[in-house]
Amino acid sequence: MTEAILIVEDEADQAAIVADYVTAAGFIATVIRDGGEALASVRRTVPDLIVLDLTLPGLDGIALCQAVRAFSDVPIIMTTARVEEIDRLLGLEVGADDYLCKPLSPRELVARIKAILRRQRKPDDGTRLIEIDEATRTVRLRGRPLELTPTEYDLFVAMARRPGTIYSRAQLLDLARRDSLDVNDRAIDSHIKNLRRKISTVMSDTEVIHSIYGLGYRVDV
Secondary structure (H helix, E strand, O other): OOOEEEEEOOOHHHHHHHHHHHHHOOOEEEEEOOHHHHHHHHHHOOOOEEEEEOOOOOOOHHHHHHHHHOOOOOOEEEEEOOHHHHHHHHHHOOOOOEEEEOOOOHHHHHHHHHHHHHHHOOOOOOOOOEEEEOOOOEEEEOOEEEOOOHHHHHHHHHHHOOOOOOEOHHHHHHHHOOOOOOOOHHHHHHHHHHHHHHHHHHOOOOOOEEEEOOOEEEEOO
């Protein structure tokens, strides 16, 4: 069944471009330019995913996201024209699944949409993509074990338990320092690089750990 994407965006040109790319990717795109109208629409029929602009007439993106979260866990990608707004939104924890800064790359947005919707689906063969065994501190991807150091295990498991959540370097640093007080920001990047290399040996067709410019890292599965 074709998945429905609701685009809540008051800039007509931006909305049209996003809708064109979303449609070309095989989804059904609907555009609404007013926050209040969007909330009424979602109450009638919940889409498969919402692309939500922060600044809207009628009801802003934060209020709309919080209102939707009161009755639905539909995935929400929030967009904003300012990077600093993303920091504020992350602090507020308004319930969005992902954040993108304008000007948007339509291709990146579609990639984010696909990644989030992929997480909602069950694998056809019933195999779990990620298996975590806390007793043995082991991780398997598609049934294959990852050979991780204690720090790599802590970092990956923390992100994997909340897929789509952006973790800052400071947050990851706190996790890494459980094992060593000498870990620094550069060491975090090194651990992430090693994790990506090890993941690629068992799952080369999917990018699992994403770098979010100016913010940190997140796991998409």
